[in-house]
Amino acid sequence: MLKLYNTLTKKTQPFKPLHEKRVSLYTCGPTVYSFAHLGNLKTYLFEDILKRVLIYHGYQVKHVMNITDVGHLTSNADSGVDKIEQEALTEQKSAWEIAEFYSQAFFNDLKQLNVIFPKIIAKATDYIPEDLELIKELERQGYTYRTSDGIYFDTSKLKDYGKLTGMNFEQLNKLLKAGARVEFSPEKKHLTDFALWKFSPTSGPKRQMEWSSPWGVGFPGWHLECAVINLKFLAGAFQRGKLIPKKAQTIDLHCGGVDHIPIHHTNEIAEVEAVTKKKFVNFWLHGAFLVVKEGRMGKSEGNAVLLTDLIKKGFHPLSYRYLVLTAHYRTPLEFSWESLKASEESLKNIFDFIYDCLWWQTKYQSEKPQNNLLPLNQIHKKWLEALDDDLNTPQALAAFWELINSYYQIRKNPQLKNKINFKAVYQTALEFDKVFGLKLNKITLPKIDSHLKQLITEREQARQQQQWNKADQLRKEIDKLGYLIEDTADGPKIITKEIYRNY
Ligand SMILES: [Zn+2]
Secondary structure (H helix, E strand, C coil): CCEEEECCCCEEEECCCCECCEEEEEECCCECCCCCEHHHHHHHHHHHHHHHHHHHCCCEEEEEEEEECCCCECCCCCCCCEHHHHHHHHHCCCHHHHHHHHHHHHHHHHHHCCCCCCCEEEEHHHHHHHHHHHHHHHHHCCCEEECCCEEEECHHHCCCCCHHHCCCHHHHHHHHHHCCCCCCCCCCCCCCCEEEEEECCCCCCCCCCCECCCCCCEEECHHHHHHHHHHHHCCCCEECCEECHHHCCCEEEEEEEHHHHHHHHHHHHHHHHHHHCCCCEEEEEEECCEEECCEECCCCCCCCCEHHHHHHCCCCHHHHHHHHHCCCCCCCEECCHHHHHHHHHHHHHHHHHHHHHHHHHHHHCCCCCEHHHCCHHHHHHHHHHHHHECCCHHHHHHHHHHHHHHHHHHHCCCCCHHHECHHHHHHHHHHHHHHHCCCHHHCCCCCCCHHHHHHHHHHHHHHHCCCHHHHHHHHHHHHHCCEEEEEECCEEEEEEHHHHCCC
């Protein structure tokens, strides 16, 4: 049974969706004002593993993700400027162009990392009418107040505000006051209050993204979009554009990075639960940061590494996926080029194993395999138990390595090698890859044409006749065609040189 650590209850609990086989999953998407760095991508990878485990268990997952293309300010205290508008000025492009460009770059990263795309990807700017509906409802229920720069949510009105953080309203406000490094608007009634609607600034450069509203021209606050997109696509609370709070259903899972807990997710909960009077989300899951020696990896820390940086250095993008798998999602993962190198080595060894399995299967396929040579069921059980234990991917990888090591032990034994059930080993590996997502099913044997076949045969003959120069010459010719030859006790093994790059 799948157990997950729930930030809301601070406990690891058996996961049960509200509807037997259907799971609603919301993941907070990127703010598209720059390229996502490896730290951002770590969160999307953890969420992908979660989704794949759910699918493995036979659930139909309705996954929704937003794209923040408006309203995310440079300061969490509702001051500062809109990150996208700021970038538009810097790059001398329109805010819409900026959002579109970085959205595409982000999708490209996800593709390279073999992340399964959400069923619905919702851009914040596409749901402004729904935002206004939610603010109107909050206003009707008495949760809002107006300042000179916007409409704010009064967090003192919600009795369990802050519950995701494990702190209450007073404790949170005290904490914010003690650690206030940013300027809080003096018109805010409480430090925890947050903007639902910000008015377009009256001075400085004119905003490109702005909409009229009953309160004045402006734009939505960052937390509002996630609340609205959840209410619309997962909770089913909008009907023909109208918000019907009592229709709202609780959502099974909501994820993001740990940095979202105190403000963004806390405020999403406030917005939704204030109007629906119902539990917004059952399970909240949060991924830990990617760190470097000096601390957290981030754009503002100036140490951000992009997926494209890694590819430019010659790394396979999936080596980063592998690196993320080596740590539990709730443990901060330290990034270094050495650890990435080690991950790439492991990934290559896995590719080699799959290839080895396919190659020798063709040689021994006529033999009667013995199913009990490798403890496949036992290893599979270990693998699944690890994943069910709050997505323990390092343990699950250990089970995979147990499979690989026991396979080689037998494959290298002259008495046993032709009794291996290669097909079953291969299929078990592919089964594991349904969750790991390392694209192992893309590894195939090369097509050996008659010319190549002839070269291989001639080389074998030359070797048998100890004509080493000729054999070496032929190896070079084979190499030019893009193949490596590995001489084994069972004859030559041909490997496509592009095996690590071909997909
Ligand atoms: Zn969000």
